[in-house]
Amino acid sequence: MRFFKLQRYTAIALVAFMALHMIVVHYPPGHLDFSRVVDRLGNPVWKVIDIAFLGTVLLHALLGLYDAIIDWDKVTPFRRVLAGALIVIGLVAFAYGAYTVISFSPAALAALR
Amino acid sequence: MFKTTGFISFILRRFTGVVLALYLLLHIWVIGAATQGAEAFNRRMEAVSTPVFHILEILLLAAVIYHAFDGIRLLIINNFRVTDKRKSMWYAAFAIAALLTVVGGLPILFYVLGINF
C-alpha cells in the first residue's frame, strides 16, 4: 500500500499549493470574474502550476476517500471496485479540470468583449 | 475512550477530509464553466457569489485550515519522537487553525457586510 506514502507526500506538497492558491486567488476577497482570473491564468507558467496543484489535490482527496471508506469492514469485498471507481472519477475530474485551466485564455476574454 | 484528543482529532480530520473531497469535485465542476467561454463563467460566478455562499466559504476555509494543521501535526509526530507531546500539539494545532480561520475569514466577512446592501 504505497498509497500511504503518496498520501503523505501529496499532503506536504498541498500545504504549499494551498497556501499559494489562497493568497493568489482569494485575497483580497472581491468579485472573481473571467478577466481577473485570466490576468493570472493567461500566463502559461500559472497554467502549469495550477494543473500540478489539481493533480496533487485530486490524488490526496481520492486516496483519503478510499482510506476512509475501506475502514468500514462491510466494504472489504468491494475494495477493487471502489478503487476502480475512484480512479475513473479522478481521471475524468483531472481531464476536465486541466481543460478548464487551459480555457482561461486572453482570446476567450476577447470573445467576451 | 471517546473523549481523548486523539479521537476528536481523528473525527474532525476525517469529517473535514470527506467534506473537502466532495467540495473539490463540486469546485472543478463549477469552475468548469470556463470551458464554455468567459460569459458562461461570469454568470456562474455571479450565481455562487451571494452572501450565503461567502459565509459557506468561511466554513470551507475553517475546514481546510483545520485539516491542514492537524495533518502537519501528524506528519511531525510520525517523523520525530514527540509522541508524549501529542495532546499539547493538538491544542496548538487547533489554536493556530482557529486563529488563521479568523484572520482569513474576517476579510471575507467584511467584504460580505461591506458590499451587502
Add this chain to the structure above:
Amino acid sequence: MATNGQKRTATVRIQRFNPDVDKKPYIKEYQIQMRQGMTLLDALHEIKTQQDGSVTYRRSCRHAICGSCAMSVNGRNMLVCEQPLKEHVDSQGRVTIKPLPFLPIIKDLVVDRSSFWEQYQRVKPWLMPPDDLPDKEFRVSPEEIKAMHDAEKCIMCGACYSACQVVAMNKQYIGPHALLKAFLRTLDPRDATPAERLDIVSDPNGVWRCHTIFNCIDACPKNLDPTFAIETLRNLAARRLAFEEERRERQKTLDQPVKGA
C-alpha cells in the same frame, strides 16, 4: 504526611449484565468505605465478598503482570489492580467501572476476547529462528534491544485493542497489540522470517488501517507505544526484501560477541 482523618464513602457504579436474565446492561451502585491504599480491584473484591457475590470480573495476579483485570474506568481503559481508588473518584466520591468497550460482554465486567486472540495468532507471535542454530547462545547487541522499545513488556491485557477506534469500526483490523508483537518479532535479530511477517502486517487490514488516534498509548498500563511500532512496520514494509537480506547477513554472526555486550 496527612492521614485519612474522616473516612470517606465511595460510590462504585458497576455496569452489570447477565445475558440469561437481563435485556441490556445497566448500572448498579455500591457504597463502600474507602480504606488507606485501596485499589479499584480491592473495591471490587470488597463489593463481591461483602455485598453482592454475583458481581463478575476477571483478576489474577493483582500486581499488573497477568493482564486479566483491564476494564473501563470513568471512560478510560486501565488495569484496576494498580489504580488507587481515591484517584478515580470524583468530588462526590463516585467512580464508574464498565467492561472494556467494543467487545461482546459475557457477563458484567467480563468480555469476549476471541477477536483479540485471533488477531494475535494471525501475526505468528512466536520466534522463528534460523535453520542453522549456533552452538552457543545468540548474541544480540544493546542497540538491537533498544530498537525494540520495550515491546516485550506487553502483558496482553487488551486495554489498547479495546480502546482503538479502528477496532471499533473494523473487527478485521489486526490491532495495536498484535502489531506491537509483530514489531517485536520482526526487529528481533534472532528471527529468520521478517519478510513473511511484513507481508502479514501489510494486509489492507494491517498497518495501513492505523489512523494515529493514539488511544492505544493512552490506555497501555506499561507505557508502550504501538503507534511507533506500527509506523516502523510501515517503513519496513516498503523495503521488506532488503530488510530480509540485512537479517540474513546479521544472522551469519549471531553467535559472535557484539560490541558492548
